[in-house]
Amino acid sequence: MRAALRIELRRNSLLILLPVSAFLIWFAINQKYDPVALWIDRSSAIQGSLQALGPFVTGAAAWTASREHRRTMTDLLASTPRNPWTRTLTTAAATCGWAVAFYLAATAVVFALTAGQATWGEPVIWPVLSGLTAVIACAALGHAAGRLLPSLFTTPLIAIAVYALMAIGMGAALNHSTLGMLSPIYGSIGLDASVFYQVRPDLALVQTGCYLGLTLAAIGLSARPDPRRVREAAARLPLATAALGLALTMTTLVLAGTSRVTDQTGNIAVLGGSRSDHRVGYTPDCADGETLRVCVHPAYAKDLPTLAAVINTIAAPLTGTPGLPQRAEQVPDREKAPQVQGDPAVLTIPDFIIHGGPASAHDGAGFRTRLALALVTAPGAAPRQATPAQRAVALYLLQQAGQTSDSAIASADPNITGAVRRLAAFPEATRHHWIATHITALRAHALTVKDLP
Amino acid sequence: MTPPARRLIRLHLRSRQSGPTALILTGIALALRAGHPFTAGAGLFAQVLLLLLATAAASVITASTRTPFGETERTASAPLPTLRLAHLSALLAVAAALFARALATGTYAADTTAVLRNLAGLAGIALLTARLLGPHLSWTLPIAYVVICGNTLDAQVTSLWAWPDLPTANHTASLIAIALLTAGVTAVTLAGPRDRTTDRS
Numbered sequence A: 001m002r003a004a005l006r007i008e009l010r011r012n013s014l015l016i017l018l019p020v021s022a023f024l025i026w027f028a029i030n031q032k033y034d035p036v037a038l039w040i041d042r043s044s045a046i047q048g049s050l051q052a053l054g055p056f057v058t059g060a061a062a063w064t065a066s067r068e069h070r071r072t073m074t075d076l077l078a079s080t081p082r083n084p085w086t087r088t089l090t091t092a093a094a095t096c097g098w099a100v101a102f103y104l105a106a107t108a109v110v111f112a113l114t115a116g117q118a119t120w121g122e123p124v125i126w127p128v129l130s131g132l133t134a135v136i137a138c139a140a141l142g143h144a145a146g147r148l149l150p151s152l153f154t155t156p157l158i159a160i161a162v163y164a165l166m167a168i169g170m171g172a173a174l175n176h177s178t179l180g181m182l183s184p185i186y187g188s189i190g191l192d193a194s195v196f197y198q199v200r201p202d203l204a205l206v207q208t209g210c211y212l213g214l215t216l217a218a219i220g221l222s223a224r225p226d227p228r229r230v231r232e233a234a235a236r237l238p239l240a241t242a243a244l245g246l247a248l249t250m251t252t253l254v255l256a257g258t259s260r261v262t263d264q265t266g267n268i269a270v271l272g273g274s275r276s277d278h279r280v281g282y283t284p285d286c287a288d289g290e291t292l293r294v295c296v297h298p299a300y301a302k303d304l305p306t307l308a309a310v311i312n313t314i315a316a317p318l319t320g321t322p323g324l325p326q327r328a329e330q331v332p333d334r335e336k337a338p339q340v341q342g343d344p345a346v347l348t349i350p351d352f353i354i355h356g357g358p359a360s361a362h363d364g365a366g367f368r369t370r371l372a373l374a375l376v377t378a379p380g381a382a383p384r385q386a387t388p389a390q391r392a393v394a395l396y397l398l399q400q401a402g403q404t405s406d407s408a409i410a411s412a413d414p415n416i417t418g419a420v421r422r423l424a425a426f427p428e429a430t431r432h433h434w435i436a437t438h439i440t441a442l443r444a445h446a447l448t449v450k451d452l453p
Numbered sequence B: 001m002t003p004p005a006r007r008l009i010r011l012h013l014r015s016r017q018s019g020p021t022a023l024i025l026t027g028i029a030l031a032l033r034a035g036h037p038f039t040a041g042a043g044l045f046a047q048v049l050l051l052l053l054a055t056a057a058a059s060v061i062t063a064s065t066r067t068p069f070g071e072t073e074r075t076a077s078a079p080l081p082t083l084r085l086a087h088l089s090a091l092l093a094v095a096a097a098l099f100a101r102a103l104a105t106g107t108y109a110a111d112t113t114a115v116l117r118n119l120a121g122l123a124g125i126a127l128l129t130a131r132l133l134g135p136h137l138s139w140t141l142p143i144a145y146v147v148i149c150g151n152t153l154d155a156q157v158t159s160l161w162a163w164p165d166l167p168t169a170n171h172t173a174s175l176i177a178i179a180l181l182t183a184g185v186t187a188v189t190l191a192g193p194r195d196r197t198t199d200r201s
Helices: A002-010 A018-031 A039-048 A050-065 A074-078 A084-115 A125-148 A154-174 A202-221 A233-257 A298-318 A358-376 A388-400 A414-425 A428-443 B006-015 B018-034 B044-063 B080-103 B112-133 B140-154 B160-165 B171-191
Strands: A285-288 A293-296 A327-330 A346-349
Touching: A002 A084, A018 A039, A018 A050, A018 A084, A018 B140, A039 A050, A039 A084, A039 A125, A050 A084, A050 A125, A050 A154, A050 B140, A074 A084, A084 A125, A084 A233, A125 A154, A125 A202, A154 B044, A154 B140, A202 A233, A285 A298, A293 A298, A298 A346, A298 A358, A298 A388, A298 A428, A346 A358, A358 A388, A358 A428, A388 A414, A388 A428, B006 B018, B006 B080, B018 B044, B018 B080, B044 B080, B044 B112, B044 B140, B080 B112, B080 B171, B112 B140, B112 B160, B112 B171, B140 B160, B160 B171
Parallel strands: A293 A327, A327 A346
Antiparallel strands: A285 A293
């Protein structure tokens, strides 16, 4: 048996596909390689790499499992004394072994890179575990398909079917379907604000159970068990394995049905409580600016200099004016940021990443526009409810800071553009005096664009 | 060169499992129609699913190019390129007709022209892979390419490197797809898929 496994490992067809998977994982992770390294983000990216590995593992397992049929050796091997089920499990074990080794190696590389970049936290093992069991399930499903339906077409079709199922599940989960959360590429931990809350393993445990159940069911069914031969010991084990696997899968489906997806964390009611029960304590990293002291979660420490500079540059003309917050602080709730809240007033900042690729550049313009509006509107006011006068002053703040605005959030008509130009043309001292005198009235909606100097 | 007899074409198509291939292509077209709830929206995963269905059709067509006779077939006097071209043309036409029929029944994340363009381009990639690696591995590069296209869609990056993501109005994308199909069909027609086995397993 050991010699057979050694031969299978040496001649496994997955080996020539692993470089393709390695390139795809590098491509996928490199695209989202944000400058701020968060352990939860990177751990979740490992699980997401299933889309680049799963189809190839499934295809390779199906191809090796159909070998006896392809080489027309089915009858010859049927005459050997060894149980055909355990014999073919050797091929599945070899494919599975290489897939698991590759997955763990990819995990080690990503974690090693993250260890040199992250400023807070530690590796999160749950998504990695979920992905690992999904890799094993892919190998088992491919093996079962290759054994049960040996044909030229089985390999590509089962590989594509597995990828399609992952995509369907992910799409369904994003549309708030609870069963879709069992897709291996759906993050088993919530990324939104997770540095502020303890990571809950609920969904990861259910996903892991589901994939283990699928593995057992596929391995059992690959023996083509005949229920009429249940009295024979050789038929009983595959049947029991398949039954156990199906039962486990069904249980996880029921558990997933009880989850809540509103906060993208997939809390399973039976397995635990709400994420809001488990806030993680931390000492914020702060930077003093000329106008505001800016504090962020230590996980975002690398973003602090950029963030503090942006906020202080935008708020500079408001220095010393009434009602201006003295402190800006990161909060987990993106709906409530950026806003001025509380007493003493604090400017809240969302847990986003300020720089990065083209997508985040657009997000950055949106953030900066909302930030400027928050400084000139009433505490807690929604940015889209800003008056033309408030929009004009906010756009001036952005213009003098050399920042672009998001016209979808703060639109500008000719009157507003003219007011911005007039404000910019004033001498600094005169402008500062006017802002200090009128900022309270401006926040109270008591000024129109025509009232601006 | 005299054209091959009708009987020879029929036997060649049978040796390439063209009947089962056409049946599977019908199944994929039915899956496209049945999966309308998942492929109707303009979201990322709807577009990826359409790409995967086109990849499935392309991979099945290419898998069927595997010769069951090996080198023996090359020693025959029958003109293999003509037979291969007839085989590929027939299956590509069947796939295109079935996809067009399925797509005509509803509104999908991509229009009919875009899906047919992607089918052509992905079939080209699969055929080139079959020439380089063999028909049993012809599905690998198309799937890898779909993974890349999915990532570029997710990142909202438009590039000719991910031409299947581009709208029908982009003529360069259509030209790339046609060029890939032409290259793939030409390579497999003239030289056949790689039959020196790379399958050691």
